[in-house]
Amino acid sequence: MFHRIFRIGRRNIDFLRRRDSRAIIREFRRAKYLFFIKIHGLDLHSASLEELGLSATHSSYYSNSGSPDLEKVLDRQDITADDYILDIGCGKGGALLTMAQYPFKKIDGLDISERLLEIAESNIRRTKLTNCALFHADAVFFSDYKNYNYFYMSHPFPCSVMQAVIANIIKSIDEFPRPVKIIYNSPACHNIIIDSGRFNQTEEYVYSDIDTYDSYKVYMNISEARNNIGILYYSL
Numbered sequence: 418m419f420h421r422i423f424r425i426g427r428r429n430i431d432f433l434r435r436r437d438s439r440a441i442i443r444e445f446r447r448a449k450y451l452f453f454i455k456i457h458g459l460d461l462h463s464a465s466l467e468e469l470g471l472s473a474t475h476s477s478y479y480s481n482s483g484s485p486d487l488e489k490v491l492d493r494q495d496i497t498a499d500d501y502i503l504d505i506g507c508g509k510g511g512a513l514l515t516m517a518q519y520p521f522k523k524i525d526g527l528d529i530s531e532r533l534l535e536i537a538e539s540n541i542r543r544t545k546l547t548n549c550a551l552f553h554a555d556a557v558f559f560s561d562y563k564n565y566n567y568f569y570m571s572h573p574f575p576c577s578v579m580q581a582v583i584a585n586i587i588k589s590i591d592e593f594p595r596p597v598k599i600i601y602n603s604p605a606c607h608n609i610i611i612d613s614g615r616f617n618q619t620e621e622y623v624y625s626d627i628d629t630y631d632s633y634k635v636y637m638n639i640s641e642a643r644n645n646i647g648i649l650y651y652s653l
């Protein structure tokens with residue numbers, strides 16, 4: 418018995434030695450996050466395009482990006498009670514629940530899928546989040562981008578749709594000039610944002626110890642961006 422415990426202990430220590438400390442901290446934060454999901458009984462399971470009845474030419478499938486990784490990005494944003502964030506393609510609201518740890522005045526979400534929004538509503542009720550509104554809308558036709566100075570996207574749609582959404586955000590800035598930040602996870606349509614000529618990339622968050630091209634990129638509209646600093650890189 419004692420030998421068995423000793424062997425298991427040895428195995429854990431070897432495991433810890435093999436992993437770099439950043440990965441261990443990430444795993445600890447991840448376990449804490451999974452516990453949060455469990456105790457509140459949240460449904461944040463992925464859903465395919467087929468299950469949702471959505472088209473691949475207009476939408477990406479649902480997966481949750483709320484996480485300790487997103488926290489690391491938000492930790493660096495100097496968020497205050499004057500900030501309003503919209504999760505464009507919020508799905509079941511997982512990212513909204515991570516954003517709720519920060520002092521945003523409003524944390525809103527929109528999604529094309531009514532089914533996902535019903536689950537988001539239940540998740541939000543379970544966590545007693547009060548400063549949050551959900552909109553059932555196609556991001557291409559949403560007309561209230563002017564109400565927000567932060568936009569979050571976790572690869573919600575293909576680049577043809579992104580083009581129209583960025584044009585709408587730019588229109589809202591022209592109508593109501595203001596500093597705007599876009600936080601983009603899995604930034605497949607990065608070029609669309611840069612080629613608009615209205616945003617600079619200011620930050621990038623990369624996984625230095627995982628073999629993935631995934632990252633979070635942060636953009637600011639050009640009049641507000643710290644042009645001469647360039648892109649600041651952080652590891653997740």
Ligand SMILES: C[S@@+](CC[C@H](N)C(=O)[O-])C[C@H]1O[C@@H](n2cnc3c(N)ncnc32)[C@H](O)[C@@H]1O
Nearest residue numbers: 476480481482506507508512529555556571573
């Ligand atoms: C990868 S999930 C991200 C979910 C959430 N933002 C998060 O990070 O946890 C992408 C979401 O975008 C939504 N979506 C896809 N096309 C959309 C569109 N044209 N307008 C609004 N939402 C859309 C999908 O229904 C899905 O919930």
